[in-house]
Amino acid sequence: MTTTAPPATHVDIVLSRAPRSAFAGTGGLLRLALRRDRIRIPAWSVGSAVLLVAVASSWDRLYPTEADRLGLAQSLAGDPTLRSILGPIFDPLSTGGLTAWRAGTSTVLVLALVVSFLVVRHSRADEAEGRMELVLGGAVGRAAPLAAAVLSAAVLLASFAVVAAVLLAALGLGVAGSVALACTIAAAALVFAGVASLTAQIARTSRGANGLAGLVVGLAFVVTAYGNSQDGSPLVWATPFGWMQQTRAYAGERWWLIALSVVVAAALALAGLHVAARRDLGDGLVAQRRGRRSAPSWISGPVSLAWRLDRTYLLVWLVAVAALGALEGSMLTTSVQLVESNPDMIAILEKIAGGPADLHDLFLVTMTGLFGLIAAGLGISTALRLRAEEEDGRAELVLSTARSRVQWLLGHGSTALVGATLLLVVGGLSLGAVFGASDGDVAGQAWRAMLASLLMAPAVWLVVAIPLALVGVLPRWAAAVAWLVLVWCVLAGYFGQVLGLPDWLKQSSPFGHVPLWPAQPMSWTPLVVLALLASAVLAVGIAGVRRRDLPR
Amino acid sequence: MTGPVIDVRDLRKSFGSTHALDGLDLVVQPGEVHGFLGPNGAGKTTTLRILMGLLRADAGSVSLLGGDPWRDAVALHSRLSYVPGDVSLWPSLTGGETLDILGRMRGGDDDARRERLVDAFALDPGVKVSAYSKGNRQKVALIAALAADVELYVFDEPTDGLDPLMSEVFRTEVAALHRAGRTVLLSSHVLAEVDAVCDRISIVRAGRIVESGSLAELRHLQRMTIVAVTGHELHGIEDVPGLADVSYDGTTLRCAVEPAHLDELLSHLAAAGVVSLESRPPTLEEMFLRYYEQADGAR
Ligand SMILES: Nc1ncnc2c1ncn2[C@@H]1O[C@H](COP(=O)(O)OP(=O)(O)OP(=O)(O)O)[C@@H](O)[C@H]1O
Ligand SMILES: [Mg+2]
Numbered sequence: 001m002t003t004t005a006p007p008a009t010h011v012d013i014v015l016s017r018a019p020r021s022a023f024a025g026t027g028g029l030l031r032l033a034l035r036r037d038r039i040r041i042p043a044w045s046v047g048s049a050v051l052l053v054a055v056a057s058s059w060d061r062l063y064p065t066e067a068d069r070l071g072l073a074q075s076l077a078g079d080p081t082l083r084s085i086l087g088p089i090f091d092p093l094s095t096g097g098l099t100a101w102r103a104g105t106s107t108v109l110v111l112a113l114v115v116s117f118l119v120v121r122h123s124r125a126d127e128a129e130g131r132m133e134l135v136l137g138g139a140v141g142r143a144a145p146l147a148a149a150v151l152s153a154a155v156l157l158a159s160f161a162v163v164a165a166v167l168l169a170a171l172g173l174g175v176a177g178s179v180a181l182a183c184t185i186a187a188a189a190l191v192f193a194g195v196a197s198l199t200a201q202i203a204r205t206s207r208g209a210n211g212l213a214g215l216v217v218g219l220a221f222v223v224t225a226y227g228n229s230q231d232g233s234p235l236v237w238a239t240p241f242g243w244m245q246q247t248r249a250y251a252g253e254r255w256w257l258i259a260l261s262v263v264v265a266a267a268l269a270l271a272g273l274h275v276a277a278r279r280d281l282g283d284g285l286v287a288q289r290r291g292r293r294s295a296p297s298w299i300s301g302p303v304s305l306a307w308r309l310d311r312t313y314l315l316v317w318l319v320a321v322a323a324l325g326a327l328e329g330s331m332l333t334t335s336v337q338l339v340e341s342n343p344d345m346i347a348i349l350e351k352i353a354g355g356p357a358d359l360h361d362l363f364l365v366t367m368t369g370l371f372g373l374i375a376a377g378l379g380i381s382t383a384l385r386l387r388a389e390e391e392d393g394r395a396e397l398v399l400s401t402a403r404s405r406v407q408w409l410l411g412h413g414s415t416a417l418v419g420a421t422l423l424l425v426v427g428g429l430s431l432g433a434v435f436g437a438s439d440g441d442v443a444g445q446a447w448r449a450m451l452a453s454l455l456m457a458p459a460v461w462l463v464v465a466i467p468l469a470l471v472g473v474l475p476r477w478a479a480a481v482a483w484l485v486l487v488w489c490v491l492a493g494y495f496g497q498v499l500g501l502p503d504w505l506k507q508s509s510p511f512g513h514v515p516l517w518p519a520q521p522m523s524w525t526p527l528v529v530l531a532l533l534a535s536a537v538l539a540v541g542i543a544g545v546r547r548r549d550l551p552r
Numbered sequence: 553m554t555g556p557v558i559d560v561r562d563l564r565k566s567f568g569s570t571h572a573l574d575g576l577d578l579v580v581q582p583g584e585v586h587g588f589l590g591p592n593g594a595g596k597t598t599t600l601r602i603l604m605g606l607l608r609a610d611a612g613s614v615s616l617l618g619g620d621p622w623r624d625a626v627a628l629h630s631r632l633s634y635v636p637g638d639v640s641l642w643p644s645l646t647g648g649e650t651l652d653i654l655g656r657m658r659g660g661d662d663d664a665r666r667e668r669l670v671d672a673f674a675l676d677p678g679v680k681v682s683a684y685s686k687g688n689r690q691k692v693a694l695i696a697a698l699a700a701d702v703e704l705y706v707f708d709e710p711t712d713g714l715d716p717l718m719s720e721v722f723r724t725e726v727a728a729l730h731r732a733g734r735t736v737l738l739s740s741h742v743l744a745e746v747d748a749v750c751d752r753i754s755i756v757r758a759g760r761i762v763e764s765g766s767l768a769e770l771r772h773l774q775r776m777t778i779v780a781v782t783g784h785e786l787h788g789i790e791d792v793p794g795l796a797d798v799s800y801d802g803t804t805l806r807c808a809v810e811p812a813h814l815d816e817l818l819s820h821l822a823a824a825g826v827v828s829l830e831s832r833p834p835t836l837e838e839m840f841l842r843y844y845e846q847a848d849g850a851r
Contacts, residue, residue: 128643204682205643291645293678295652305653309642393640397693400604400634401657404626549607 022277025140029148033122034155041156044114049164049182052107056099056171069093081335081363084229087236087245096173096250100181108244109221111160111189115153116196116213122149123197125206127281143277146197150269153193157186177250180258184247187261188240192217194268201275211316218320222327229331240264302403306411310382314419317378321371321427328367329434329449335363361519364431364452371427372456372511373490379420379464380482385412386471387478390551399550409545413468413538420460428453448518455517458530459510463489465537472544475552555618556581557704557735558603563612565598565759572598574759575612580737580752582703585730587750588739591844595759596739597637600708603737604634617704630659633697637708637739639690641681647692648677654696666699672721686713698725705729705736711745723748743836755843762843774834774842775808778817783825792816 034041063069073092083089086105091097123146126132132145161182168178192213199212220239227235227242236242243257299308336359340346346359386409389395398408432449436442466485470478492501492509506512510533513526558580565573573595580586588596601607603616605625614621619628641650651670655661670677673691681689690713697705705726711719719742726749729736740746746753747767754764763770775796781804789800794813799806809817821829834842 290678291649291680293646293648295645295649295656299649299653300656302657305642305657309644393636393638394642396601396604396606396636397640397654398657399606399625400629400636401654402626402630402659403657547608551606 022141022143022273023147024144025135026144026147026151029122029135029140029144030151030155033148033152036122037118037152040118041152042159044111045156045160046163048107048111048114049160049167052099052103052164052185053167053171055103056095056168056173059095059098063098066093069098072098080229081331081366084225084331087224087228087242090248090251094173094177094250095171096168096177096181099168099173100177100249100251104181104185104244104249105221105241107185108188108241109217111157111185112192112217112240113214115156115189115193116199116217117210118153118156119146119149119193119196120200120206120209120213122152123276124200124203124209128205133281141277142281143273146200146273146276149200150193150197150272153196154190157190157193161186174250176253180247180253180255181249184244184249184258184261187258187265188244190265191240191261191268192220194265194272197269197272198275201272201279207313211313215316215320222323226327302398302408302411303414305398306385306415310385310412310415310419313382314378314415314422317374317419317423318426321374321423322430324374325367325371325427325430326434328370329431329436330438332360332363332367332431332435333438336360357519360435364449365516365519367431368424368428368449368453368456369493369511369514371424371453372460372514373486373493374427375420375423375456375460376463376486376489378423379416379460380467380486382412382416382419383464383467383471384479384482386468387475390471390475393551396551405545405550406542409468409471409541413541416464416468417461420464421454421457424453424456424460425450452518455514455527456511458527458534459514461534462510462530462537465534465541469537469541469544472541472546472548475548556615557584557617558586558737559613559615560599560603561613563599563602563614564610565595565602565607566610571759573602573609573612576756576759577761578754578764580735582735583730583733584752585726585736585738585750587746587753588737588756589741589743589746589753589840590756594756596756597708599756600634600637600706600737600739603706605629630702632702632704632706633658633700634706635693635697635708635710637712639693641689641692643682644680646678646680647675647684647688650681650692651677651696651699655699658700658702661699662701665701666695669695669698669725672725673718687715687718690714691718694722698729703735705734707736707738707740709739709741711740711742719745743840747836755840757843770839771833772811774839775810776814776834777808777832778805779830780805780821781827781829782821783827786820786824789817789820792820 063072069092073089086101089097089101092101126135126145135145164185165179165182168181169175195216196209196213199216200206200209203209203212220241223235224239224241224245227233227238228245236246240261243261247254247257295308299305340359386395389398389412395408399405428450429446431453432446433442435449436445439445463482463485467478467482470481474481489509489511492506493511510530513530515521515523515526517523556579558578560576560578563573563576563578564571576595576599578588578599588599590596598607602609602614603621605621605628608622617628617631621628645653651661651666655666673695675688675691675695679688681692684692690710694707694710697707711722714722723745726736726738730749730751736749738746738750750767752764752766753770754761756762763773765773775794785802786800786805789795789798789805792809792813793816794810795817796808797806805821807817
């Protein structure tokens with residue numbers, strides 16, 4: 001390992017070159033940020049810690065004896081998909097070891113996104129909306145807003161670490177391991193707060209900065225997953241996800257990896273502050289391009305305008321899901337090969353599917369299930385652009401022209417619904433094509449995987465129709481409720497088993513009703529019902545937007 | 553079109569416990585440039601949004617171009633254009649793209665007319681909106697509205713953020729619309745602008761119209777300032793009704809007088825032998841301050 005921190009002298013130089021006054025007022029801004037986020041920060045830090053602890057407390061119930069755990073370990077060791085995504089399992093016999101393996105990576109993923117968006121929210125977002133001009137007009141240094149933003153992310157992660165460590169230790173999992181797990185998760189997420197402090201300098205809009213930061217998080221995740229799928233790959237040492245996994249909490253901790261994350265995070269944040277202290281307000285590193293003087297003739301209403309505005313965003317998601325699909329497709333073959341020789345694993349998988357099934361198909365439906373959740377995320381974030389249009393006053397401009405309210409709703413509404421569906425198609429095609437390349441039937445496998453993936457569509461439509469309906473009837477609640485619904489779907493789908501949720505709760509997610517074809521027989525009824533429900537929910541939105549005050 | 557372009561009667565609108573509009577009446581005749589004035593929070597923007605069919609009135613009757621602005625919104629909007637109070641545009645589009653798209657959504661602009669306006673306002677249409685200054689964003693919205701050849705133009709604080717040169721261009725354009733017989737409703741805090749382009753105004757405060765008429769009429773309703781020097785001492789001046797701010801030092805009288813009582817004051821002055829007399833109509837500022845301050849008193 002030679003890629004550690006830059007020498008201390010570099011840090012000194014950065015600090016000494018930045019004018020001292022660049023940080024003036026950081027304390028006041030930090031207090032302001034903590035006040036603005038007095039709900040958000042405790043909710044995410046305590047919420048993530050509690051989820052982690054809930055996973056930890058479930059093992060004793062699910063696998064009480066050593067024999068149970070040995071069996072589990074044996075079957076898990078044979079599952080390369082799990083190993084790739086979650087990292088190696090270092091100690092399957094201890095509750096702590098199982099917890100670190102099962103929940104560590106997903107907690108880093110969630111917290112990394114949360115703190116990235118938090119940093120952008122308090123730096124670039126404020127700047128792009130002109131709030132920062134107000135602040136910098138006062139006695140506040142140029143780098144102070146970003147410094148306060150990064151510090152508020154650090155506060156969030158530190159409180160997560162404290163709560164998680166205390167609760168894990170209170171469960172009796174061992175103090176050293178508990179502290180190591182909590183700190184290594186927080187430190188890995190902190191690296192991405194550092195990344196966001198840079199992307200907030202590169203992009204001019206908060207959307208751009210969030211997108212770039214999210215892309216880095218996704219890339220790091222994929223690189224680590226790929227590294228884990230190969231034997232002895234150095235890639236497992238390349239990203240904060242790997243550093244967290246290799247910390248080996250509860251299994252002979254490597255403390256220095258936590259320090260590595262913290263140092264890298266600090267270096268990234270200093271780089272961001274360095275740029276922030278020197279550039280002009282409102283400026284970015286991406287040069288401002290000139291554009292065309294007239295609009296292409298196909299843009300003539302809210303729907304075509306929404307497609308023009310959303311196309312880059314949709315394209316980025318489609319490319320990302322194509323990459324993810326290719327990764328999954330390439331793992332499918334190795335997964336099946338390894339499991340075929342493991343009768344225990346086959347038995348477990350068949351129990352999940354409720355009957356004997358082809359192994360390829362079993363893996364296929366797990367992977368397309370992931371596409372469904374990603375598509376819902378894309379759809380929700382796109383549908384919520386309607387709220388931004390309304391709050392910023394652009395809806396007022398559009399509705400003062402000869403275009404109806406329904407057309408306005410169907411602008412980003414259509415990009416959301418169609419974009420999410422396209423994501424299912426692209427993800428499925430890419431998965432199937434890459435898998436098919438290994439067994440010689442590219443077209444056939446691509447078609448089959450696409451169909452399997454498309455079965456998610458009615459459930460995705462229903463979830464995406466919820467923010468659209470809320471824009472019509474309860475606009476101020478649209479964002480909060482829509483994201484809660486998605487979080488709920490993820491919890492019910494992926495953690496329902498581990499958390500021991502009752503069946504009816506697991507079934508409350510629309511995704512719980514999607515037929516698992518081709519692993520199970522096809523059934524049309526749930527799809528038709530979901531599609532009808534989605535149309536009904538959308539109709540509520542259309543009726544609502546026609547009768548309410550807008551803007552409200 | 554025979555009746556008024558805008559006919560609002562007893563309009564009411566509340567937001568929760570705030571009564572934004574409390575029985576507002578507003579009539580705008582065809583071919584009129586109508587100024588809409590009032591202190592902050594008086595209800596101007598709320599009225600305009602109801603006229604645009606964005607907000608739904610709680611009570612009262614509203615007629616716009618002979619139709620119902622809520623029910624017939626889409627049909628009416630191809631006959632009018634509107635510049636909102638807070639102009640916000642799509643940051644990723646250029647000014648030129650924005651003009652094209654807004655024009656098409658309204659139902660098609662005259663290209664030559666738009667080119668002329670882009671030149672007149674000195675706008676560079678090849679720049680992304682995110683790189684425009686506030687004034688340049690305002691120009692885009694103004695050009696988009698003025699480029700349409702429609703019956704009615706509605707502006708909510710249109711020169712907010714424009715430099716004096718560009719405000720002058722805007723006034724010229726409104727004057728041209730006036731000559732062409734178009735109707736304009738203009739909400740503004742810039743009195744000089746109102747004075748320059750409007751032939752009638754309505755003053756709103758606390759959700760009601762407190763005065764409506766031509767500027768000349770309004771001036772006549774207001775006290776004028778008098779400074780008079782008399783040869784003899786004045787007597788009985790306190791009996792003249794309608795005087796305010798009176799100061800008299802034995803030779804020089806300063807006071808403000810309501811137009812209705814000017815005659816009486818003058819006969820008193822004549823009886824005392826006027827040596828010199830100055831009279832001054834109220835400035836715009838004085839006129840409006842009086843109405844606005846009443847608003848404060850009423851709160
Ligand atoms: N969406 C809303 N929710 C709550 N209150 C509102 C809303 N819109 C307007 N109001 C209130 O209604 C009143 C009238 O506001 P309006 O915007 O019409 O005033 P205005 O005359 O345009 O003022 P200004 O000159 O500042 O633009 C104000 O008290 C305002 O706070
Ligand atoms: Mg206003």
